[in-house]
Amino acid sequence: MVRAASLKEVKACPVQFVLAVNDTMNVISGKWKLPIIGSLLFNKKRFTEIQRNIQGITPRMLSKELKELELNGIVTRTVYDSQPVTIEYELTPSARTLSEVLDKMVEWGVRHRKQIVVSSR
Amino acid sequence: MVRAASLKEVKACPVQFVLAVNDTMNVISGKWKLPIIGSLLFNKKRFTEIQRNIQGITPRMLSKELKELELNGIVTRTVYDSQPVTIEYELTPSARTLSEVLDKMVEWGVRHRKQIVVSSR
DNA sequence: TTAACCGGTATACAAAAGTATAGCACTATA
DNA sequence: TATAGTGCTATACTTTTGTATACCGGTTAA
Numbered sequence: 001m002v003r004a005a006s007l008k009e010v011k012a013c014p015v016q017f018v019l020a021v022n023d024t025m026n027v028i029s030g031k032w033k034l035p036i037i038g039s040l041l042f043n044k045k046r047f048t049e050i051q052r053n054i055q056g057i058t059p060r061m062l063s064k065e066l067k068e069l070e071l072n073g074i075v076t077r078t079v080y081d082s083q084p085v086t087i088e089y090e091l092t093p094s095a096r097t098l099s100e101v102l103d104k105m106v107e108w109g110v111r112h113r114k115q116i117v118v119s120s121r
Numbered sequence: 122m123v124r125a126a127s128l129k130e131v132k133a134c135p136v137q138f139v140l141a142v143n144d145t146m147n148v149i150s151g152k153w154k155l156p157i158i159g160s161l162l163f164n165k166k167r168f169t170e171i172q173r174n175i176q177g178i179t180p181r182m183l184s185k186e187l188k189e190l191e192l193n194g195i196v197t198r199t200v201y202d203s204q205p206v207t208i209e210y211e212l213t214p215s216a217r218t219l220s221e222v223l224d225k226m227v228e229w230g231v232r233h234r235k236q237i238v239v240s241s242r
Numbered sequence: 243t244t245a246a247c248c249g250g251t252a253t254a255c256a257a258a259a260g261t262a263t264a265g266c267a268c269t270a271t272a
Numbered sequence: 273t274a275t276a277g278t279g280c281t282a283t284a285c286t287t288t289t290g291t292a293t294a295c296c297g298g299t300t301a302a
Contacts (some may be wrong), residue, residue, distance in 0.1 A: 004235070010227055014159035022222050029150070031290070034142055037187035038135035058291065063250060072132055073237065084299050087249065094236065097229060102142050104225045107251050109144035112215065114125070116194065119186055152260070168279050179261065183281060205269045208279070 024101065027072045032057055032065045037095060037102075040075065044090035074098065136140055145222065148193045155185045158216060158223075161196065165211035195219065 010016040028034055032054065039045060039053045051062055066089060071077040074095045080086045091099075131137040149155055153175065160166060160174045171182055187210060190196040195216045201207045212220075 007228060007231055010223060010231060014162050017162070017223070017227060018155045018159040020227040020230035021129070021149075023228040023234055025146075025149070025155075028142075028146070028238070028297070031223070034139045037189045038139040041135050047246080053248095058293090059250060060252090060292090064290095073233070077217040081193070084248070094233060097232070100213075101222075101229045102138070103132060104139060104222045105145040107128060109141035110126075110128055110131060110221060110224045111218070112194075113141075113144055115215065118167075119194070169277080174281095179263090180280060181262090181282090182260070185260095207280070 008017075024098075027069075027074060028102075029096070030065060030068070032061050033069060034102075036062070036065055036069065037074065037091065037099070040091045041090060041099070044088050046086060046088055049087065145219075148190075148195060148219070149223075151186060151189070153182050154190060155223075156192065157183070157186055158195065158212065158220070161210060161212045161216075162220070165209050167207060167209055181236065 005013075005016055010020050028037070033052045035057070036050060039050050045053065047059075047062065047066075050066075051057060051059060054062075066075060066077070070077055073092055075089050076092055078088045078090065080088065126134075126137055131141050131193065149158070156175045156178070157171060168180075168187075171187075172178060172180060175183075176210070180225050187196060187198070191198055194213055197211050197213055199209045199211065201209065
């Protein structure tokens, strides 16, 4: 068994650094995961609500991506046994801490876009 | 011309939020960009040095990814007219600020991996 | 009873991303 | 002169990812 590396160790070693970043990347990679997270950011929603919210997504992809997000602990799927059953998707606490990371990405993305715009005129 | 949205506005609107995150994602997406950035994190390097550093990468992919990174202002390519010419790749200041974002991703990735491990035993 | 909504699945296909392999012009070294 | 290294590019191919389209069983409202 390999001991888990400390944060400091991970950051100091390019190989482990890349692995850890990849762990995060994989959770949000794919064309539709971010839109789904975005759609659930302020409210929990039902399947068709999400589908209507994200233009262009097919039920196949929505289903597939929701499953992966659930596996990765980003989304919970709750079945309410009303008549008929309703199913709701909601972000987990893990997704909430993830969105702090996303916030940092937003900040960098916005700054970076400005720079690209400036440097290309 | 559309006015650039403020950070606050972007964060409050899921659509713009997702767009900005995607800007950042696109810069580091692809199988080899992170390893390349990792390889250049502490030193500038030459083409074959990077190639030797990252096991499994083909010159085609290294060339392609380096070009994209250069286009996105993450890496500079400098030609020294020594005999024979040597070419060095180096991270830009933009990449340095990006690595703060990557640091956040490392932190979340490490925490998230622990959680997954814990919850699966 | 038929039409429509919900929460999906199945199948086939197209496009994007990545790999394998070979080669090229140039230079330096044995 | 032959061999090896540098910094790539070209071509063909495989794998992964995403799309299009149709359909399903259950429920409810007209």
